[in-house]
Amino acid sequence: MSKIIDGKAVAEKVLAECLEDIQELKSAGVTPGLAVVLVGEDPASKVYVGSKVRKCAELGLHSRKIELPVDASQEDVLAVVNELNDDPLIHGILVQSPPPPQIDEDAIVRAIDPAKDVDGFHPVNVAKLALEDASGFVPCTPAGCMRLLKEAGVETSGAEAVVIGRSMIVGKPMALLLMSKQGNATVTVAHSRTKELAEVCRRADIIVAAIGMPEFVTADMVKEGAAVIDVGINRVDDSSAKRGYRLVGDVAYDEVAAKCSAITPVPGGVGPMTIAMLISNTIKAARQSMA
Ligand code: GUN
Numbered sequence: 001m002s003k004i005i006d007g008k009a010v011a012e013k014v015l016a017e018c019l020e021d022i023q024e025l026k027s028a029g030v031t032p033g034l035a036v037v038l039v040g041e042d043p044a045s046k047v048y049v050g051s052k053v054r055k056c057a058e059l060g061l062h063s064r065k066i067e068l069p070v071d072a073s074q075e076d077v078l079a080v081v082n083e084l085n086d087d088p089l090i091h092g093i094l095v096q097s098p099p100p101p102q103i104d105e106d107a108i109v110r111a112i113d114p115a116k117d118v119d120g121f122h123p124v125n126v127a128k129l130a131l132e133d134a135s136g137f138v139p140c141t142p143a144g145c146m147r148l149l150k151e152a153g154v155e156t157s158g159a160e161a162v163v164i165g166r167s168m169i170v171g172k173p174m175a176l177l178l179m180s181k182q183g184n185a186t187v188t189v190a191h192s193r194t195k196e197l198a199e200v201c202r203r204a205d206i207i208v209a210a211i212g213m214p215e216f217v218t219a220d221m222v223k224e225g226a227a228v229i230d231v232g233i234n235r236v237d238d239s240s241a242k243r244g245y246r247l248v249g250d251v252a253y254d255e256v257a258a259k260c261s262a263i264t265p266v267p268g269g270v271g272p273m274t275i276a277m278l279i280s281n282t283i284k285a286a287r288q289s290m291a
Contacts, residue, residue: 003262005152005229007144011272012149014280019022019059026060030266031140032090033062033288034118034278035084039077039099040070049096049227055275061282062089070100071231077103078111085113091289092118092282097169100237118281121168129176137281142174145208145229146155146183152262154227157184160203165210166191174208185254197221209250227262245260 026031034056038049048066052154056063064087066080077095084093093116109117114124120137128136149156161178165171166189177184190200192211201207201221209217210231222228232250249266257263264270 002077002257002260003152004257005148005262005264007148007264007269007272010148010151011276013151013278014273015059017110018276018283019288020030022059022063023059024268025283025286028290030286030290031062032092032282033090034094035064035066035087035090036280037066037068037093037095038044039068039095039103040230041071042098045096045098051277052094053274055093055279057279059279060258061279062102072100074104074107074164076188077108081108081111085116087110090203091285092278094115094119094278115205116285118278118285120173120281126168126173129173132180132182132289137284138177139169139173140169140274140277140281141210141231141270141281142177143199143277144270145174145231146177147277148264148270149206149232150230152227154207154262156206159185159205160188161185161206161208162188162190162201163208163210164190164197164201164230165208165212167210168284170208171212173177174210178206178208200207200227211250212223213250214248215250215252217251219252219259222256222259226259226270227259228260228264229270230266233271255259 027264036049036052037114053065070087084090093112099105109121114122117125118137120139125136163171175184175189180186190197200220202223206227208229214234214236230249230251234248235245236248238246247267
């Protein structure tokens with residue numbers, strides 16, 4: 001029988017720690033500030049941006065939401081980023097992904113001051129993660145996954161970990177964290193070209209699924225007693241649901257849950273952790289700006 005890892009509860013614990021840090025910083029005269037930039041009207045992005053800004057308000061953080069029209073130019077977005085880089089009240093900047101197709105996202109990320117890059121996507125922060133330089137910012141989703149493993153009592157040291165997916169947002173940083181001196185795992189990164197994927201996955205004590213394919217990881221791919229972290233959020237049609245769809249992860253939850261020792265549900269697993277780690281990174285940016 002598997003243990004369900006309650007991401008909402010762990011996120012609340014992280015946010016309670018954040019609240020203490022925020023109060024400490026405020027008494028030292030600094031209110032951490034986060035700016036969230038949304039280009040266009042993507043409905044999912046609007047929801048994410050709304051919840052990030054709402055969470056800032058709840059915790060007493062300073063926040064700015066900057067919305068640009070769907071036909072905004074590269075120069076328009078760069079001008080906003082430059083203004084935020086120079087705003088002393090803003091310690092963290094996040095440009096919601098994905099932007100509309102006319103925007104060169106890599107160039108936008110490179111324009112963000114690395115000291116304010118709370119997403120951890122700037123090359124300086126990618127390098128700091130690889131170098132295990134603690135002054136860098138770790139991308140929020142993999143940072144949240146590491147915290148979930150820790151809170152669930154999953155031993156990563158010496159474990160065989162398989163990360164499925166090699167994105168810059170999740171797969172690659174997740175692999176770096178697991179193999180770092182913090183994780184000490186033996187890591188395999190699997191992806192769409194991996195041969196014998198099921199066999200590779202069956203070796204794993206820990207599986208992190210981040211491929212964006214609904215219910216891709218099935219019970220036959222999972223070793224008895226493995227821990228499974230599901231990063232996927234996929235909409236699948238469901239005529240019996242009020243909205244006409246339901247959300248599923250990258251893992252076939254019921255059959256895998258019956259076999260593993262610990263698993264994150266979707267929703268309520270990794271999702272709530274992402275905002276908590278974003279707030280945590282913003283506090284770190286504010287603190288480092290004081291030094
Ligand atoms: N879109 C989906 N996840 C993320 C994230 O972590 N950061 C940004 N900037 N955009 C996203």
